[in-house]
Amino acid sequence: MGLAFPYFCWMNLSAPAQIANYIGGKLQAPLNNRYLPNVNPATGEEYSQTPDSDHADVSAAEEAARGAFAAWSVTPAEERFRLLNRIADLIDQNLEALALAETNDNGKPLWLSKRVDIPRASSNFRFFATGIMHVSTESHGMEDKAINYTLRQPVGVVGCISPWNLPLYLFTWKIAPALAAGNCVVAKPSEVTPMTAYLLSLICIEAGLPAGVLNIVHGGGPECGAAIVAHPGIKAISFTGSTRAGKQIAATAAPMFKKISLELGGKNPNIIFADCDWEKMIRTTLQSSFSNQGQICLCGSRILIEESIYEKFKTEFVARARKLTPGDPLDDNSKQGAVVSKLHYDKVLACIALAQEEGGTVLAGGQAVKGSGRCADGLFIAPTVIEGLGANCRTNMEEIFGPVVTLQPFKTEDEALQLANTSDYGLSATIWTQDVSRANRVAMKVQSGIIWVNCWLLRDLRTPFGGFKNSGVGREGGWDALRFFTEPKNVCIEL
Ligand code: NAD
DSSP: OOOOOTTTTTTTOOSSSSSEEETTTTEOOOTTTTTTEETTTTTOOOOEEEOOHHHHHHHHHHHHHHHHHHHHSSSHHHHHHHHHHHHHHHHHHHHHHHHHHHHHHHHOOHHHHHIIIIIHHHHHHHHHHHHTTOOOOOEEEEETTTEEEEEEOOSSSEEEESSSSSSHHHHHHHHHHHHHTEEEEEEEEOTTTTTTHHHHHHHHHHHTTTTTTTOOOOOIIIIIHHHHHHHHTTOOEEESSHHHHHHHHHHHHHGGOEEEEEEEOOOOEEOOOOSOOOHHHHHHHHHHHHGGGGGGOOOOOOEEEEEEHHHHHHHHHHHHTTOBBOOOTTTTTSOOOSSOOOOOOHHHHHHHHHHHHOOOOOOOOSSEOOOOOTTTTOOOOOEEEEEOOTTTTTTHHOOOOSSSSEEESSSSHHHHHHHHTTTEEEEEEEEOOOHHHHHHHHHHHHHOOOEEESSOOOOTTTBBBBOEEETTSSSBHHHHHHHHHHEEEEEEEEE
């Protein structure tokens, strides 16, 4: 407790042991003065505390956002572009500090935070800062009778709620388009990984973002998150998280006719045909299975393999998975870090036990791994590979969101498709084949919003991002995000 942040030296600041909310341009303690523990999952150390805010803080944030909206909504796009780029620059300048904070909160390897999470957060701001400079709206002429033109106006005060797996990356993926489009924001990061969102509030102050334009309220889901969703002044909700919470949000928002964008869970198939580029496939499949300890909504947790290469795949994949021993996230040689929390660690281990009860055979991993040195109390789980389970068992139907994958063989393309689509989820899918016609046929029939062929997690921020079925409602990315955060208004002028 009381840990200073010697690495956070950009403004010569040390972060407090207690994180603060960012409301109306100021850092503020929660009104109820309640806090939640903030634990480093790689060490077990409670190293700071995060506000356990409630509806009173959310109301204060909404009021601040409402007050800022009149000016921000008509601030010229050039000025929004400048400010958002300034925030991006400050994120880049503080890469080391932000990456370390992300790793201490989340347990992911520091090299991953540096290479992926923090650079993507600044890219999100740059991408939407630039995007807003290129917006054009439609006009519909009615010969010599009339002209219609469509305005795209900001929605007002909007809510952005994000999860713990890619904390700053996903938080900024929502905030950046919302601000770029001229909205004011009440945002809540996951209470499990709040530190980089707190550091972002310091960056926004340094960047000169006008007070109230962005408000960051920290707290738990059922109280603070639910208060954002239920607040009548907050007109749209952009949410990324579990399908369970997504259902509750949809139920609250529907009778209030709020716009919602829900990016939810996944149980993604990774379909491997015998004619794939073997080396690239096996290398990438290892990443798509276990990156970020399998805690990416896009990880391919159900690996479907053509029968003729099943044994070869199993032998090589299991051998490679066994080499991915988790270790101290601060060590550059650690390919795997800790899972995010004790709650999640217990859940993942219970899922592995369930898979065995269901008749699955554990080929690799299957157990917790004891850390050493400062990580002796860390939450490490060995990358786990399971075979022998049917498509409809709980292990293959329910999201685990950890370093656990299952293997299932298939004989024909039709069977592969049937297995792939045996899921209530439909977020992403990966297809491995050298046959372009087959890749296209299968891509057309897989019920997922995002399909990768012979690659994984190759992201173009302009593309629509989101899922079918229980994986969500709406799309993020590119114009989809800017459309979500604006209301179209048609103006018809008779000539
Ligand atoms: P979660 O649903 O428990 O929490 C997500 C966020 O919502 C947190 O900030 C939490 O405090 C808040 N929250 C929880 N209940 C709420 C409620 N009733 N009302 C309002 N807010 C509430 O999810 P998590 O455990 O943080 O994240 C893991 C989940 O997120 C997985 O299911 C994963 O697949 C999903 N995810 C999806 C995507 C995607 O793009 N589709 C990306 C990343 C993670």
